[in-house]
Amino acid sequence: MSAYTVTPSRCHIDLAALRRNFSRLGDPASIMPVIKSDAYGHGLLPVARALDQAGARRFAVGTVSEGAALREAGLGQGIVPLLGAVSPEDWQAAVALDLTPLLADFEDIEKAAACCPADRPLRVAVKCETGMSRLGFSAEDLPALLESLRRFPRITPVLALSHLSCADMPEEDAYTQAQIEHFAAMCAVLREAFPGIARSLGNSPAALGLPATRYEACRPGLALYGGNSFANTAREALGADLEWVMSVSAPVLRVRRLRAGQSVSYGRSFTAPRDTTVAVVAAGYATGFARGLSNRIDLLINGRRVPQVGRVCMGMVMADVSALPDVRTGDTAWILGGPAAPGQRPVTAQEMADELGTIPYEILCLMGSTNPRVYL
Ligand SMILES: *Cc1c(COP(=O)(O)O)cnc(C)c1O
Secondary structure, three states: OOOOOOOOEEEEEEEHHHHHHHOOOOOOHHEEEHHHHHHOOOHHHHHHHHHHHOOOOEEEEHHHHHHHHHHHHOOOOOOEEEOOOHHHHHHHHHHOOOOOOOEEEEEHHHHHHHHOOOOOOEEEEEEOOOOOOOOEHHHHHHHHHHHHHHHOOOOEEEEEOOOOOOOOHHHHHHHHHHHHHHHHHHHHHHHHOOOOOOEEEEHHHHHHOOOOOOOEEOOOHHHHHOOOOOOOOOHHHHHHOOOOOOEEEEEEEEEEEEEEOOOOOOOHHHEOOOOOOOEEEEEOOHHHHHHHHHOOEEEOOOOOEEEOHHHHHOOEEEEEEOOOOOOOOOOEEEEOOOOOOOOOOOOOHHHHHHHHHHHHHHHHHHHHHHHHHHEE
C-alpha cells in the first residue's frame, strides 16, 4: 500500500458514541446493523468490531467482499450482503464463507443451487418487494418461489427482508402502513414453508418510530451513525438523543489580513466588505467539502462558528475569522462536529445536507471516504 496522504484533514470516528447509539435503538439481539459502503464512510472493520462488542448478532453489508472482510476479521455473525451476490465468484465466496446471500429473483435460485455445498444447508435471505420496486420477489411470485425451493432442499431461507421507502416521511404514513401489511402477508406465506424464518423490515426511522416493524432483525443504518431520520419533521424528537459518530477536522494553513475590496479564491465570489481576517483551511471538495457549499456554511474554529467565504477549492477553503481574537497557523478548524464553546453549535452532516439539498448519508460517505480516519 502506498504511504502518502493527500490531505492533512482527518475524519474522527467516536466508536463509544456508535455503541451508545446502538444501545439506544433497543435490544441488541434484534438489531442487524447496516454497515454497507464501508459503514457509511466510518470504516467497515472498526465499526463492525465495536458493534460486535456491543452485542450485534447479525450484520447487513453491501457486497460479498465486505462480508468476506468481516469473516477475515474473525467475526462469526450472520452476514447479509444487501446488493446480493453479483458474479459467480461472489456466489462461491458467499457460500464458502457462510454468508447469507440474497435470493432476489428466480435466477438466484439456480445460482444458489449451482454452488450449494453437499454436506450442509445453504442459508439464504429472501428479498421481498413491497414498494421500493428495486430488488426482490413480489407476493405473486411466492408460490413459484416455494415450488422451486422444493427442488433444492438444502437451500434454506433463514431471513425474509424488505425495505421501507418513506418511513422517514410522516406524510407518507399510509404508504408505509401498506408496505408493512404487504410484508406481513408475504412473511405469513414464507413461514408456512419455513417456520423458523426471521423477519427484517425496519430501517432507522422505523427503529425510532415504528416498533411494529422491528421483528427479529431491525436494520438501522443512519441512526447508528447519529443521523436523525426525522430531522426537519414533526417527529424530530424521536431521534433527538442520537450522537454523531463522525467529526472532521483540518488545520489552518495560514491567516491573512485582507483590505476592504480584496476578493478571495477563484471567481471572486467573496469580496471583503471591510478589513477582514481570513483563515485558509486544508479541506476542499477533494475531501468531501462540496463546492456547492461555497459561501453557504460555517466552520468551527477555536470553538466558535465562522462563515466560509469564497469558492471552495480542491484542497483549501477560506473562512472569515475577523470575529475571533487570535487564530494562528496550525489551529484546528472543524468541518463537522468538534468542541463548541458555550452557546455555539458544531456544524452537522444534517446541516450540510440541508444546505446542499441532499441527505446526511451522502455527506458521511464522502467525508469518510476522502479523509484519513482516526478512531477514538
Ligand atoms: C441502507 C439500507 C438500510 C438502512 O437504512 P437507514 O435509512 O440508514 O437506516 C436498511 N435496509 C436496506 C436494504 C438498505 O439498503
